[in-house]
Amino acid sequence: MPPSDSPSNQIQNVMREERLFPPPAELSANSAIGSMEAYQELYAKSTADPVAFWSDLAKEELHWFEPFQEGLVWEEPVAKWFVGGKTNVSYNCLDRNIEKGLGDKTAIIWEGEPGDAKTLTFKELHTEVCRFSNVLKKLGVEEGDVVSIYMPMTPELAIAMLACARVGAVHSVVFGGFSSEALAERNRDANAKVQLTADGGWRRGKVLPLKETVDEALEKSPSVEHCIVLKRCENEITMKEGRDHWWHDLLEEVDADCPATPLDSETPLFILYTSGSTGKPKGIKHTTAGYNLYAKKTFEWVFDHQQDDIYWCTADCGWITGHSYVVYGPLSAGATTLLYEGAPNHPEPDRFWDLVEKYKVTLFYTAPTAVRAFIKWGDEWVEKHDLSSLRVLGSVGEGINPEAWMWYYEKIGGGKCPIVDTWWQTETGGIMMSPLPGATPLKPGSCTKPLPGIIPAIVDETGEPVEPGFGGMLVITHPWPGMLRGLWGDMERYQETYWAKIPHNYLAGDNARQDEDGYYWIMGRIDDVINVSGHRLSTIEVESALVSHDKVAEAAAIGRPDDLTGQAISVFVTLKDAEPSEELKKALKLHVRHEIGALAVPADIHFAVALPKTRSGKIMRRLLRDIASGKEEVGDTSTLEDYTVLAKLREKDES
Numbered sequence: 072m073p074p075s076d077s078p079s080n081q082i083q084n085v086m087r088e089e090r091l092f093p094p095p096a097e098l099s100a101n102s103a104i105g106s107m108e109a110y111q112e113l114y115a116k117s118t119a120d121p122v123a124f125w126s127d128l129a130k131e132e133l134h135w136f137e138p139f140q141e142g143l144v145w146e147e148p149v150a151k152w153f154v155g156g157k158t159n160v161s162y163n164c165l166d167r168n169i170e171k172g173l174g175d176k177t178a179i180i181w182e183g184e185p186g187d188a189k190t191l192t193f194k195e196l197h198t199e200v201c202r203f204s205n206v207l208k209k210l211g212v213e214e215g216d217v218v219s220i221y222m223p224m225t226p227e228l229a230i231a232m233l234a235c236a237r238v239g240a241v242h243s244v245v246f247g248g249f250s251s252e253a254l255a256e257r258n259r260d261a262n263a264k265v266q267l268t269a270d271g272g273w274r275r276g277k278v279l280p281l282k283e284t285v286d287e288a289l290e291k292s293p294s295v296e297h298c299i300v301l302k303r304c305e306n307e308i309t310m311k312e313g314r315d316h317w318w319h320d321l322l323e324e325v326d327a328d329c330p331a332t333p334l335d336s337e338t339p340l341f342i343l344y345t346s347g348s349t350g351k352p353k354g355i356k357h358t359t360a361g362y363n364l365y366a367k368k369t370f371e372w373v374f375d376h377q378q379d380d381i382y383w384c385t386a387d388c389g390w391i392t393g394h395s396y397v398v399y400g401p402l403s404a405g406a407t408t409l410l411y412e413g414a415p416n417h418p419e420p421d422r423f424w425d426l427v428e429k430y431k432v433t434l435f436y437t438a439p440t441a442v443r444a445f446i447k448w449g450d451e452w453v454e455k456h457d458l459s460s461l462r463v464l465g466s467v468g469e470g471i472n473p474e475a476w477m478w479y480y481e482k483i484g485g486g487k488c489p490i491v492d493t494w495w496q497t498e499t500g501g502i503m504m505s506p507l508p509g510a511t512p513l514k515p516g517s518c519t520k521p522l523p524g525i526i527p528a529i530v531d532e533t534g535e536p537v538e539p540g541f542g543g544m545l546v547i548t549h550p551w552p553g554m555l556r557g558l559w560g561d562m563e564r565y566q567e568t569y570w571a572k573i574p575h576n577y578l579a580g581d582n583a584r585q586d587e588d589g590y591y592w593i594m595g596r597i598d599d600v601i602n603v604s605g606h607r608l609s610t611i612e613v614e615s616a617l618v619s620h621d622k623v624a625e626a627a628a629i630g631r632p633d634d635l636t637g638q639a640i641s642v643f644v645t646l647k648d649a650e651p652s653e654e655l656k657k658a659l660k661l662h663v664r665h666e667i668g669a670l671a672v673p674a675d676i677h678f679a680v681a682l683p684k685t686r687s688g689k690i691m692r693r694l695l696r697d698i699a700s701g702k703e704e705v706g707d708t709s710t711l712e713d714y715t716v717l718a719k720l721r722e723k724d725e726s
C-alpha cells in the first residue's frame with residue numbers, strides 16, 4: 072500500500088497483478104516484430120526522430136500521385152502531415168492491392184444476422200466502390216461535401232465509406248442505434264448533403280426500421296438534398312418523391328469506371344461524432360494521408376497480420392474501431408476482413424464462436440463488454456465450438472478486468488493466443504498503446520507499451536511527471552499521423568478540450584500509471600476518480616477486485632458525496648448466477664478488503680440487473696453517480712443503450 076503522505080494530487084495504485092505471459096515461441100518466430108529487443112530498437116529509432124520515421128513509412132506504405140514535400144508542419148494544436156502530397160485512401164485500399172497481385176484475394180467476408188452471406192474479392196470490391204462513387208458523383212456530390220451514413224453492417228456500408236474516400240467526399244457514419252434526434256443533430260452540425268440508409272437492418276431477429284428514423288431525422292436536417300436507400304429487409308417504407316432513391320436503381324445508371332481522385336494529404340476523410348461527457352457531441356475530424364498510414368501500420372503491428380489471416384473485428388462501422396480496424400486499416404494492408412451484421416446472441420449466445428469456427432478466423436478483436444457478456448452466458452456456448460484457428464485476440468473500448476482477461480485468454484484463446492489490450496480513442500485515429508503479439512510479455516489488465524512513434528507521459532495538474540507507480544493524467548507529447556485535426560466547425564473547443572490544460576501536450580482525458588517495468592495501466596477517465604479521505608482511487612481497480620469474485624459478472628465503482636470522507640465508494644454489481652442478499656454484500660466487502668485493503672471497501676453495494684452503458688458498450692459511471700447521490704434528474708442519457716436499465720436500477724434501490 073502506498074504511504075499515506077503520498078502526494079495528494081496523484082492517484083494511488085492499489086492493484087497487484089503479478090501474472091506474466093510471454094509470447095508463444097512459435098508465434099515470435101513468425102512475427103514481423105518477434106522480440107522485445109526488436110520492439111525496443113524500432114521504438115528507439117521511431118522516437119529519436121518521429122517525423123523522419125513516419126515520413127519514411129509514408130513513402131513506402133502509401134501510393135502517391137504526387138510526393139509530399141514536408142513530413143510535418145506543426146502549428147499547435149493543428150498538425151499537417153505529409154504536406155503537399157497527393158494520395159487517395161480508396162486507392163490505397165483497393166487499386167494498390169490489386170496492382171500488388173491481391174485482386175482475387177477475398178477482401179470482405181460478410182454474414183447477415185439471418186445467415187445470408189457474401190464475399191467480395193479486392194477486384195469485386197473495387198468494382199462496387201467505383202460504381203457507387205459514380206452514383207455519388209451523379210447526384211452532385213463533390214470534393215468536400217459531407218455524406219451522412221446511417222446503415223446496418225452490410226458490405227454496402229464499407230463500399231459507401233470507400234466511395235466517399237474515392238471522390239473526396241467526407242463521410243459521417245452515425246451508428247444505426249442512435250435516435251432520429253441524434254442523427255438530425257449530427258447532420259446539421261456537419262451540414263450533410265446526402266443521406267445513405269437502408270429500409271432496415273436485422274437485430275436479434277427483428278427489423279430495425281432505419282428508414283423510418285431517417286425520415287424523422289431528415290425533417291430536421293435541412294441541408295440534406297438526397298437520400299439513397301439500400302434494400303435490406305424488404306420491410307415496408309415510404310419513399311419521398313424527388314428526395315429518396317433506391318440504391319439498386321441508381322447503380323443501374325452508372326458504369327464501373329471511376330479513377331480515384333488525387334487528394335491533398337490533408338483532405339478531410341471523415342467526421343465521427345463522439346459523445347463527450349456532457350453536452351453537444353464532438354465532431355472528430357480525420358484527414359487523408361496521416362490517418363491512412365496510421366490505421367494501416369498499427370493494424371499490421373498490433374495484429375501481426377500475415378497474408379493468409381482471416382481477421383474479424385466485431386465493432387460496428389458507427390464507431391472509430393469500425394473505421395480504423397474493420398475498413399481502412401485491414402483493407403490498406405490487403406487483409407481479409409469479416410463483417411457481421413447482427414447481435415452476438417442471435418439465434419443463440421454462441422453466434423460469434425459459430426462464425427469463428429465457420430470462417431476459421433485467426434485474428435479476433437472485440438470489447439470487454441462482450442467478453443463479460445460471454446462469461447455471464449456460460450462456458451458451454453464456447454465449448455461447443457472449435458476455436459483452434461485463432462492466433463491473436465484483441466480488446467478495445469474499456470479497461471479489461473484481469474479476471475475477464477484470464478477467461479478470454481483461457482476459454483477463447485485456449486491459453487495460446489496473446490491478448491492485445493489496445494488503448495486508444497476516436498481522437499487518436501488508431502491504436503496508441505498495445506502489446507505486440509510476438510514480442511511483448513503480457514500482464515492481464517495492462518495495455519503495456521506505446522507503439523512506435525508514440526511518446527506518452529503521465530503528469531500531474533502542473534504538467535510535471537508523477538512519481539513512478541502513481542497515477543496521473545495521460546498525455547501524448549509529440550504529434551502523430553493519426554491524430555485528430557480538430558473538431559468539425561469548432562476549433563476553439565478543440566483547443567480547450569485537448570490542449571489547454573497541459574500546455575504543448577495532447578490531453579487524453581484518461582488517468583494512467585506506469586509500473587516498475589514501464590508498463591502502462593489505464594485507470595479510467597479523469598472525471599471518474601474517486602476521492603476517499605484524500606486518497607485518490609481509480610475506478611477500474613475497485614471494479615477489478617469485485618469482478619475477481621466468482622459470483623460477480625460486472626461492476627461499476629463511483630464516488631458519491633459523503634460528509635465524513637468527502638466521497639464514499641458506491642458500487643453497482645451484476646451477478647452471474649447468484650441471488651442478491653445481505654450476506655453476499657458482506658462477502659463482497661470482505662473480498663475487496665482482502666484484494667485491495669480497507670481503503671477501497673465500498674460504503675454501499677447495489678445489485679443491478681444490468682449496468683447503464685453507452686451504445687458502444689462503455690459503462691456510464693456519470694449516470695450511476697447521479698443515482699447514488701440521490702439526484703432525481705439524471706444527466707444527459709442520449710447515448711445510453713437501454714433506457715430501461717435506469718428504471719431497473721432505481722427499482723432495485725427502492726426495494
Ligand code: WTA
Nearest residue numbers: 467468469470492493494495496497581593
Ligand atoms: C477507453 C475507442 C482502457 C478510454 C477506441 C479512452 C480504454 C476511451 C481502452 C476512448 C483500453 C479505450 N483500456 N481504457 N484498452 N480502450 N479505452 O473514443 O477511456 O470510443 O479514452 O475509442 O475508451 O473511447 P473511444
